[in-house]
Amino acid sequence: MNAHADPLRFPPGFVWGAATAAYQVEGSPLADGAGPSIWHRFSHTPGRVRDGDTGDVACDHYRRYPEDIALMRSLGLQSYRFSIAWSRVLPEGRGRINQAGLDHYARVVDALLEAGIAPNITLYHWDLPAALDDRGGWLNPDIADWFADYATLMFRTLGDRVPLWSTLNEPWVVADGGYMHGVLAPGHRSAFEAAIAAHHLLLAHGRGVQAFRASGARGQIGLVVNLEPKYPASHSPADLAATLRAEAYMNRQYLDPVLRGTHAEELAEVFGEAWPAPRPAEQMAVIREPIDWLGVNYYTRSVVRADESAWPQRASAVPQRGALHTETAWEVYPRGLTDTLTWVKNRYGNLPIYITENGSAFFDPPSAEVDPLPDPLRTQTLHKHLAAVHAAIGAGVDVRGYYAWSLLDNLEWAHGYSKRFGLLHVDYATQRRTRKASALAYAAVIAANAL
Numbered sequence: 001m002n003a004h005a006d007p008l009r010f011p012p013g014f015v016w017g018a019a020t021a022a023y024q025v026e027g028s029p030l031a032d033g034a035g036p037s038i039w040h041r042f043s044h045t046p047g048r049v050r051d052g053d054t055g056d057v058a059c060d061h062y063r064r065y066p067e068d069i070a071l072m073r074s075l076g077l078q079s080y081r082f083s084i085a086w087s088r089v090l091p092e093g094r095g096r097i098n099q100a101g102l103d104h105y106a107r108v109v110d111a112l113l114e115a116g117i118a119p120n121i122t123l124y125h126w127d128l129p130a131a132l133d134d135r136g137g138w139l140n141p142d143i144a145d146w147f148a149d150y151a152t153l154m155f156r157t158l159g160d161r162v163p164l165w166s167t168l169n170e171p172w173v174v175a176d177g178g179y180m181h182g183v184l185a186p187g188h189r190s191a192f193e194a195a196i197a198a199h200h201l202l203l204a205h206g207r208g209v210q211a212f213r214a215s216g217a218r219g220q221i222g223l224v225v226n227l228e229p230k231y232p233a234s235h236s237p238a239d240l241a242a243t244l245r246a247e248a249y250m251n252r253q254y255l256d257p258v259l260r261g262t263h264a265e266e267l268a269e270v271f272g273e274a275w276p277a278p279r280p281a282e283q284m285a286v287i288r289e290p291i292d293w294l295g296v297n298y299y300t301r302s303v304v305r306a307d308e309s310a311w312p313q314r315a316s317a318v319p320q321r322g323a324l325h326t327e328t329a330w331e332v333y334p335r336g337l338t339d340t341l342t343w344v345k346n347r348y349g350n351l352p353i354y355i356t357e358n359g360s361a362f363f364d365p366p367s368a369e370v371d372p373l374p375d376p377l378r379t380q381t382l383h384k385h386l387a388a389v390h391a392a393i394g395a396g397v398d399v400r401g402y403y404a405w406s407l408l409d410n411l412e413w414a415h416g417y418s419k420r421f422g423l424l425h426v427d428y429a430t431q432r433r434t435r436k437a438s439a440l441a442y443a444a445v446i447a448a449n450a451l
């Protein structure tokens with residue numbers, strides 16, 4: 001940043017990390033007794049993932065994690081957020097335990113601790129065991145029990161030495177992408193199913209928190225949500241109402257039940273006849289089981305106008321021409337991160353927050369000819385978002401840490417390997433890792449705990 005300005009100092013003990021997810025980086029999806037996940041099935045279904053890409057190899061992180069942990073250490077990372085592939089440890093999702101899967105993650109955790117890097121485990125990052133999907137998956141009310149049993153197994157295995165856990169990564173994306181619009185696994189398109197899946201995701205989250213408390217595991221448990229601030233395109237009543245519907249649908253649909261015990265009132269209008277009758281009070285109480293921290297994934301904002309053709313929230317984003325956009329067509333809008341964090345504090349109270357994902361995809365070449373690989377736009381975008389976090393902290397928001405998305409270039413779901421978010425470049429032909437300039441910029445911030 002500007003060498004002449006006073007540095008933006010972060011609080012002592014602020015946690016600096018990077019994040020990944022199992023199916024996006026591990027590869028070896030069926031190794032050592034693992035069962036298939038819905039993403040193994042989805043990516044092997046023609047037409048579902050760009051270029052027919054799959055997670056069969058990905059970044060080979062299942063085998064190369066020691067090398068990647070050494071790279072994390074070289075950057076000075078203090079924490080690593082990663083997810084457990086549920087079907088590695090329970091190949092059918094329930095019942096039979098695959099000890100080789102548990103042993104793998106125990107080795108990863110112990111290698112991180114040996115390197116002085118705190119594990120931050122996500123129990124569910126979208127890769128549901130396919131065998132559970134065969135039983136209805138997130139549409140089956142039994143999934144809350146299945147998830148609680150899986151969570152209990154992980155807490156019993158690693159709960160003595162993992163300081164941070166989260167139940168779910170982005171339940172909104174699971175329901176909206178997997179059940180409303182069908183662009184993510186398992187690829188369904190139904191507002192009725194999306195509403196059912198949303199409720200069962202919330203129930204599973206609450207049961208997972210209860211399992212954590214009952215297990216006696218140390219550390220803290222949270223929920224990770226994606227938040228995208230909505231700004232009205234105009235002050236017309238139609239645009240203001242559309243903005244509230246869009247905000248309720250994405251930003252309040254999960255946080256209101258978990259943190260306030262209520263559902264956003266606009267959801268009945270958004271889902272229409274698909275919105276179920278009020279849920280039983282005892283289920284709402286499970287959902288509201290108190291959490292220790294909230295994970296916020298932030299990438300962009302949207303400027304919203306009324307649009308009767310846009311299903312289901314009857315609102316659409318107004319393109320922000322002239323603004324910098326990433327390869328995923330997301331406007332770079334750092335102010336939205338500050339606004340989102342202060343919105344959470346003002347609406348839900350000042351619970352501890354970790355930025356569990358923030359990053360940007362800009363073009364990088366398939367192979368890196370230089371080290372570090374220049375990536376000025378990603379570096380600039382990183383700095384601006386860290387300044388936005390600093391501003392939120394200055395406004396009194398209890399932000400405890402930041403995880404860059406992502407440690408590695410990886411499988412960007414239905415985009416395949418076409419979008420690169422990594423601080424570390426991955427040459428998929430050779431699996432060579434190369435530091436990008438943004439990785440060194442991030443390392444400098446970590447070393448100084450300042451920007």
Ligand SMILES: CO[C@H](O)c1c[n+]2c([nH]1)[C@H](O)[C@@H](O)[C@H](O)[C@H]2CO
Pocket residue numbers: 021024169170173226227297298299357405412413421
């Ligand atoms: C709609 O943006 C979401 O906040 C979001 C963005 N991202 C995510 N959620 C997921 O948690 C990651 O697995 C993605 O790789 C990452 C980059 O696309």
